Amino acid sequence: MERTGDVQSVSRALDLLTRLGSSEEGQRLSELARAAGLAVSTVHRLLTTMQQAGFVHFDPARSEWHVGREAFAVGAAYVQRRDFVAPAMVFLRRLRDESRETANLGILEDGQLVTLAQVESREITRAISPPGGRVAATCSAMGKALLATWTDEQIAMFCKQNGFRKLTPNSHRTLASLMADIRTIRKRGFAIDDEEHVAGLRCVAAVASSPQGDAICALSVSGLANRLSAARASPVAGRVVVAAREFAQKIGPR
Amino acid sequence: MERTGDVQSVSRALDLLTRLGSSEEGQRLSELARAAGLAVSTVHRLLTTMQQAGFVHFDPARSEWHVGREAFAVGAAYVQRRDFVAPAMVFLRRLRDESRETANLGILEDGQLVTLAQVESREITRAISPPGGRVAATCSAMGKALLATWTDEQIAMFCKQNGFRKLTPNSHRTLASLMADIRTIRKRGFAIDDEEHVAGLRCVAAVASSPQGDAICALSVSGLANRLSAARASPVAGRVVVAAREFAQKIGPR
DNA sequence: TTCTTCCTTTCCGTATGATGGAAAAAATAT
DNA sequence: ATATTTTTTCCATCATACGGAAAGGAAGAA
Structure with a gap:
């Protein structure tokens, strides 16, 4: 235990x-x-x-402890606050069906990309980053797509504070390499995570913005790199861009 | 605070x-x-x-506290454990579209009906029992539908232990009245909550069972009593029964 | 500006209440 | 039936969670 001002029993319980x-x-x-x-x-x-x-539940028959109902109810509030999640689901489902890969929705929170919703591929795959999961922004297609909407100064400041997580050999490890990527992202309108988060996994992402131009969230499609090949990535990215734009229009005028 | 063996700080935190x-x-x-x-x-x-x-999040700009990412991640595990929730969504959506009312999925946990998923009516309505919410089983259409799959002895035992919550004038308040309802439910294959939970709200429910015959969960459609009239309840109930059966077939052979 | 007011954050002495060992009870295996 | 493992209860100790108070900020008024 560190010498923080934390409440021991609460930390342990959580x-x-x-x-x-x-x-x-x-x-x-x-x-x-x-x-x-x-x-x-x-x-x-x-x-x-x-x-x-009610946060945990005990199954007396198997004498096992599980996450309880109240934890679910409280956690649901996290998503309900983001009223764009529910209307996004139909677009995620469409992306999944078009690409036969997993479709995701994410936001930046405290400099990390948090996956808020996911529609899984019907092929065999385990979710790498399940709903609620988080990744360093610079190692994620959704994260980079959202960063690209910031100014260069903001990005530089962000990197100075957070550094670079080198999760795979492909992860960005200098500001220069990230900024080159960012410029490409701005130019073509979508981001690619080319095994920068997990080896063997590729991901393409685009942001959905409000009519005022503020980035709201990012949509992405992720899949095994040998299935979601470099050749397939471009057409899939087109789908993602279209879905993000249509989604933005749908939630824009409320 | 009662004289339980509880950890004060944890109770307070939760x-x-x-x-x-x-x-x-x-x-x-x-x-x-x-x-x-x-x-x-x-x-x-x-x-x-x-x-x-990570269970709560502080917004320094507004100096406000919110539910955090980790609470969401943990809560999501509650649903993921029930691997029938995701495949049920398509049926709930269909029910919503067919009935123009809110469609729900629930299970019994510790004698209470817990709503696990919900597809809301597009008409103006606030959800009475949001996902994660719970109701006394005897006051809920889904609860009664699930109880009806138990033996009479089990139901009697359950009522002796839990009593009857009299949430509205229509709520069951005796075992005899509940059992009469249960027999009707078994005969016709669906349950009706006729303003037994909240005055002005009607609800019809049917269970989805595994091929082995174990009840897995219940599906329901709920709406304002004056819109979901007694006359409309029967045809809607037919839809619910069909959806529950098809859903059961879908998840049965895995 | 400077003086309010309200809210957040840190500090610290106190006694409350969380802790872990050990024993009792219950379940499970041999 | 006996042995072994796991869950639950109990209790004396002292670590630690507590709340009052004071310091630190932010936002507005004069």
Whole structure:
């Protein structure tokens, strides 16, 4: 534990919640305690407290703990606040059907790209960045597309503060290389993540802007690089650009 | 505070999270403290702790606190665990379009009906029971439809334990009246909530069952009673029954 | 400007309440 | 039936969460 002004029990409880949320299966008490490095009695007390509040749920039959109803209800508020998510779904679905790949919607929050919604490919794939997931903006097609709407000074400032995450050999690692990419993005109207986030994964993205010109969010299509080849990327990008423009028109005049 | 074995700070933190989740707007620190009945310094410490974990987010420009990204990510896990939610959406949408009313999907959890997904009517209406919301099973069409798949003994036991919530004058208040309703539901294959949950609201529901015959979830259509009249309820119910059956077939053979 | 007022953030001494070990109870395996 | 593992309860200790108070900011009025 660091010497922060944090409330220990709350940090621990949220850590448990996150662990429950990131594993598909339910978790047993003792596993959880071992994984979190806490005493079983402590974990038990924290879990039952969260159970009272409905944030976790205990399945007595299997004696497993799950994420609870209230966590879902609270989390839903995060998306409901962004009233563009619901109307975007139809465009994401169309992109998925046109490309047979996974379609995503994301925004920048605190310099990271957060995936807000996703319509998964029907082919076999696990979601790399599930809803709620986040990535360094410079390693993401949606992130770069949104950054490209900023001024050069803002981008430079941002990079100075956040640096560059080198998630793969292809990730940008200098401001110069990023800015060259940004200029291309501005010129052609869409961004490409060419295995810059995860090796083997390619992604094309375009932003949807309000009539006033403010970027609202980004739409993207992502897929395995050998399926979403460099050759296929361009036509798919065209689809993404069109979808983003139509979506922007739909939500523009409200 | 009661004399439970609860962890005070965690209960308080989750209470704050819930408050943030249930108000559309962001909340200021001092409002939150006043509403929760806690000292500002305490609330501030709890919020910054949750901020570290990404569960709440602070907007410095407006100095307002919001539900954070991680809460969304964890909540999403709740739905992802129920892998029938995504494939149900297309059926909910169809029901909405056929009926021009709101379509819902729900399950029973701990004896309460939890709404997991919803496709809202395009007419002006606010959702009475939003996703994540819960209702006493005996006051809900989906709840009664799911209860009807239980044995009479199980239902009697359930009612003995949970009693009857009398939310409106029409709510069931005796086992006899509920069981009469249950028998009708089993016979005709769908349930009706005739202003038993909220006055002025009618709802028709049917269950979707696995090939093994286990009830998985319920689908429903809900609307204002004067629009979803008694006369209209029957044909709409037919649609719901068909949608539930087709949905069950779709998810059955995986 | 300078003086309000209101709100946020930090600090600190106190005693509350969270902690983990251990024992009891329950479930599961042998 | 016995052994083993896991869950739940209890309790004495002291770490830590608490709230009052003061400092630090922001926004407006005079």
